[in-house]
Amino acid sequence: MIATGPARIGLIALLCLAGVLHDGVAQAGLAKPVIGKLPNGAISVVNTGPSRWVDTNGWKLVYERTVQPAEGEPGVLLRARKHGASAGGYLATIDFRNVAVRLYGPDGKFLRAIGRRGEGPGEYRVPFAAFFKDLYVYDPQLRRASVFTVDGKLVRTVATTANDQYPIHFDARGMMVLRASTFTRTQVTARWVYQTRTGQKLDSMVALGWLDAKSWKYVGGEGPSEWTIPFPPTNIEQLLPTGGAVIGRTDDYALVVTRTGTDTVRRFSRVNPPLVRIPEATRDSALQANVRQQPKLRGIARLEDVPTHYAPWRGVYLDASGNFWVHARTERSDRTRFDVYTPDGVLLGAVVAPIPAAATVNFHGDRLAVIDTDADDLPRIRIFRIDRRGK
Template identity: 25%
Template sequence: MVPTAAQEIIHLPTEDRWLSPDFEEVYRVGSLSGEDWELFGYIYEVGLDGAGQLYILDVQSSLITVVGPDGEFRRAFGGPGEGPGEFRSPMALAVFRDGRVVVGDDRDLTYHLFGANGEFERRVRWALQGDWPVLTALMPHPEADALFSAVGSQFRSISSMGERKTHTSRPVERIMLTGEVATKDTVAEGWLPEGGESLYAGVPQVKAFGSRMLAGVLPDGSVAFSDSTAYAIRIARPEAGVWRILRRGLQPIPVTNRMVNAERDRQRRAIPENAPPSNRESALETIANLPFSDEVAILRALRTGWDGDIWVQRHGEEPSDDYGPIDVLTMDGRYLGSYRAGAIEMPDAFGPGGLVAFIEEDEMGVQTVVVKRVPLDIN
């Protein structure tokens, strides 16, 4: 049972204050014509530590590359294999502020722990607790040997082993890494709307236009999350539960028949023309039976910055458009402003001194990581 704390509700301004997307580029890495270490296969995740070092998880090579604050190569560690410090299937990266690294491996169901120098330290087995093994995005605790994750958020992988557990909520969980086997406790219970069957370990299928489970960790060890169609950011901490809610007076719009028909048509058009007949038939059946939410969820993405800022992305002009304006809030309840739709992408990682990292891909499929600095009015 998660304790119920007194909840402070802060109402933020409704009117948008537009911010300039004039970010200073610090460096970029990843090029076919660059150094050998810059030839990445598939960049899955990136992270930044307290020294401004960039960590790049390449799931094709199973390597983690560390880049210094000026874009210089520092070291690489990991690699494919079954020995100490090697990965079978690295699918999640967590970079702690002091440079320690945790990698979630969904093949051997372990967390691999590395020191700040890249040296392998130990493995910790997943806390399965009789459920199907599911890996979601890992959020490092700013101070402790622990991670945060949220059921139903930023899905990475699933393995159909053991008992299938039926969830009645989308909990935010703390994962402790102090022993040989990880242990979990629940920080807060996220709302779980009803839906159809899903392969996601007993969590109902998310309805089209429906609420997503979005979460990010804050510097005091709290977690900011969104679990509804409304504009409400809940802030929870271990042993206390939700203690603050940030709201903006933006209202979710109702789903109409026109929206439903347009979304089904959009998904039908997205089926590849060269898809095998059986695959096409299966896709058409899925689209025909797709459940829809009664309202269009406002928020589509959430990230948290180094100093407690909360970045949330709204939907665009169409209900299916995930790339609308990006709002920047603070955990103490201030609205700093918004970036217009298309002005910037949501950063893939945040670091000290306003550093942000973006994973970019050109028309040839070559991936680049660009590190920039946020303007002073936001930093």
């Protein structure tokens, strides 16, 4: 199935692209991806290095504006940790502690609060926000989505069946995509549920669960217990607008495109990615902090159990063209590096930006919203756009 029809055309185009990039004398530092097939027939793309540009000579992230009302002014960001953005430049922030949704205009100015805390019409308890023409404020606890216009008017309320405290997504068809879990005594099963904007359930796919990371075993007051070793890898899952997702675990630089959550359509990877060493003092400090928190780990937890390097990547995002931006580790805490891959999984090159490595990052089309703090430790949201005028 993978090697016929439109998929075969895509594979041929990918091979042609590789040939164009490396026809004649290859540029210094550039590498040709190795393209093959997995045992199930899925396409495999193995990258040994960038194929389009080296260092920071390619695409850029260009700063556009900052959303940061002054202290004491309406709409001050306070504890904004999540947000949604519209194609028109509107930005909705989520303040979980104060249970508030705030709307900002394309110029970054605060416009109004959207809804309020509660359980009545237009109210919410655990809000998540996303735009699809209007603003959808989704509450998994109340199992509904309240739909608002940008002038704050409540248009309608849509019943949902999902219950996980995860953000709301929209696919290219305008379907709501929500995460729901079912529980038994021994197992948790999670799925992504696709619903129409009127609440009709259409389909679902398997969602990733928690990664079973390495742990220390000890006997507590309630019997055998486990304690996760510091600096564990995590499972990462990014939904695709055309359906399915790209998934992976951060200690293995290999990502899989899946349609159902269990199959493999394409796998792309990077060989020998740059690794960042965890300072010895940081490892020891983390060990001692865990032992203080759980004294029964004394004599069980050992420094040699703690990883010597951070996982090579920490997240993946999509731009408007379907390129994958893999959030990679860097030596500098005040910089973020993205490894950019084509939709077919070919590594183009790296994009480095003056974004703190620990900042919250969200892509909205060809723009990137970053939540961090300024020099005075005050929260802000900075907007960057992708500039492809490089290689």
